[in-house]
Amino acid sequence: MDLVITGGEVVTAGSRGIADIGVSGGKIVQIGGEVPIDASTRVLDAAGRFVIPGGVDMHVHLSPAYIPAGVGPGGVTPTGDQALVDDVLAWADDFVSGSHAAAAGGITTIGNMTFSQTGEQPVEAVARTAKDAARDSIVDFVLHPVLLTAQGMAEQVEELAAAGCASVKFFMMFDSFDAESADYVKVLARAGEQGLVTMIHCEDACVVGHVTGELVHAGHTHPRNYGRSRPAYAEAVAVARAVAYAEATGSPIYIVHLSSREALDIATRARARGVPVFVETRPIYLLFDESYLDREDGGLYVGNPPLRTTDDVSALWGGLASGAIDTVCTDHAPALKADKIGPDVNITTVAPGMADLETMLPLVYTEGVRKGRLTMEQFVEVTSTNAARIFGIYPQKGTIAVGSDADLVIWDPATQSSFDGASTHTRTDFSLYDGWQVEGGPVTTISRGVVVYDDRAIVAGDSRGQLVRKAPGTQTTHSGGVSHEQ
Numbered sequence: 001m002d003l004v005i006t007g008g009e010v011v012t013a014g015s016r017g018i019a020d021i022g023v024s025g026g027k028i029v030q031i032g033g034e035v036p037i038d039a040s041t042r043v044l045d046a047a048g049r050f051v052i053p054g055g056v057d058m059h060v061h062l063s064p065a066y067i068p069a070g071v072g073p074g075g076v077t078p079t080g081d082q083a084l085v086d087d088v089l090a091w092a093d094d095f096v097s098g099s100h101a102a103a104a105g106g107i108t109t110i111g112n113m114t115f116s117q118t119g120e121q122p123v124e125a126v127a128r129t130a131k132d133a134a135r136d137s138i139v140d141f142v143l144h145p146v147l148l149t150a151q152g153m154a155e156q157v158e159e160l161a162a163a164g165c166a167s168v169k170f171f172m173m174f175d176s177f178d179a180e181s182a183d184y185v186k187v188l189a190r191a192g193e194q195g196l197v198t199m200i201h202c203e204d205a206c207v208v209g210h211v212t213g214e215l216v217h218a219g220h221t222h223p224r225n226y227g228r229s230r231p232a233y234a235e236a237v238a239v240a241r242a243v244a245y246a247e248a249t250g251s252p253i254y255i256v257h258l259s260s261r262e263a264l265d266i267a268t269r270a271r272a273r274g275v276p277v278f279v280e281t282r283p284i285y286l287l288f289d290e291s292y293l294d295r296e297d298g299g300l301y302v303g304n305p306p307l308r309t310t311d312d313v314s315a316l317w318g319g320l321a322s323g324a325i326d327t328v329c330t331d332h333a334p335a336l337k338a339d340k341i342g343p344d345v346n347i348t349t350v351a352p353g354m355a356d357l358e359t360m361l362p363l364v365y366t367e368g369v370r371k372g373r374l375t376m377e378q379f380v381e382v383t384s385t386n387a388a389r390i391f392g393i394y395p396q397k398g399t400i401a402v403g404s405d406a407d408l409v410i411w412d413p414a415t416q417s418s419f420d421g422a423s424t425h426t427r428t429d430f431s432l433y434d435g436w437q438v439e440g441g442p443v444t445t446i447s448r449g450v451v452v453y454d455d456r457a458i459v460a461g462d463s464r465g466q467l468v469r470k471a472p473g474t475q476t477t478h479s480g481g482v483s484h485e486q
């Protein structure tokens with residue numbers, strides 16, 4: 001046995017109990033009973049701690065990535081998920097710093113939004129990024145091809161499926177969306193036929209464009225107006241359209257970073273009548289309300305969609321507990337402070353996005369499990385298991401079972417700390433959580449049997465992360481809010 005974890009309370013989405021875990025060749029080979037230990041076995045004592053499956057965060061943005069010039073509203077800067085700097089999408093983290101932050105935050109699989117360079121087909125972008133990530137990442141990764149145009153893309157879907165992709169992603173928030181919506185629906189139809197999930201950023205470009213224009217005209221351009229520039233009804237109408245596309249095609253959709261009660265209600269009603277809709281939310285919508293945008297440094301809190309009301313915040317916690325929301329993923333898209341606040345920054349130029357890979361699990365645990373909003377099993381389900389199921393990598397990832405990859409986190413439920421962003425691994429230069437009281441967190445993170453983070457330090461070298469491919473022939477299906485692999 002290579003590694004044995006003794007005495008921990010093993011928690012999965014459906015069970016918990018004290019058991020020893022044996023790991024050999026990167027896989028879990030035994031749970032419970034007497035696990036054989038020899039002279040070469042590494043033994044980790046987890047008494048008094050939880051052992052949980054490593055987090056599966058299917059929504060991160062790590063550079064390098066590149067966006068062709070002229071894509072996005074007005075042919076220039078996308079107002080959305082990414083900062084466009086000299087036509088190059090530059091987030092503060094690459095696969096080195098991003099994967100270190102993931103490991104330190106208890107996340108062992110990351111799903112990266114993968115953009116094509118000019119003239120490059122999505123399947124080529126995936127191959128190129130897979131090389132970068134395999135060189136740099138210390139945790140395993142999934143690559144989501146991002147389609148910035150739909151033209152000719154339906155024909156690409158089969159190739160992406162053959163390459164092991166589990167998904168495609170597109171944005172309804174770009175001005176170009178409406179002109180190409182019929183093509184996007186064809187992509188969605190083809191993706192469903194090929195067993196892929198289509199990830200959709202649901203904000204209506206027309207509504208956001210109009211309302212933003214009115215605010216600019218009236219001179220209300222300070223970032224404190226950001227929420228008004230992207231109202232909840234702009235999200236709700238986009239979710240309703242996306243749901244209709246799923247209904248029309250029968251293809252599963254995955255709504256990224258849902259932020260409002262109104263949008264959640266639409267998705268929930270669709271699920272109740274059997275439409276294949278999966279829902280993701282994101283830490284900032286659970287941890288902050290719109291009042292943060294009013295602060296002097298409110299630009300730091302800007303993401304797309306924007307922060308919402310306290311009623312929306314409680315609807316999202318309720319959705320996680322009820323199963324109406326499947327996953328909480330970071331949308332780790334770390335922008336720099338200077339691009340978010342300052343005299344020249346306004347609602348049309350503020351860079352959306354922030355770091356959350358290292359903070360998501362500890363903060364969702366603190367605010368969710370410790371405050372009684374989520375059980376420990378639900379915490380595992382929404383931060384790991386459901387994402388692995390939806391993206392076709394379960395039970396290799398997302399659970400603790402014999403035969404699964406040994407992606408494990410030893411979680412101390414009792415640590416108390418005051419969060420200090422300066423001590424984290426992300427290369428961004430601010431944290432939204434400085435001074436927050438955090439209860440509980442990862443002590444040791446194990447990726448395919450290798451300890452990658454231990455006692456507050458990264459202890460693995462780069463070049464060990466692997467591309468996780470969706471198993472060929474697996475079909476993501478939808479049943480009562482939980483998908484099942486067949």
Ligand SMILES: [Zn+2]
Pocket residue numbers: 059061081113331333
């Ligand atoms: Zn994103």
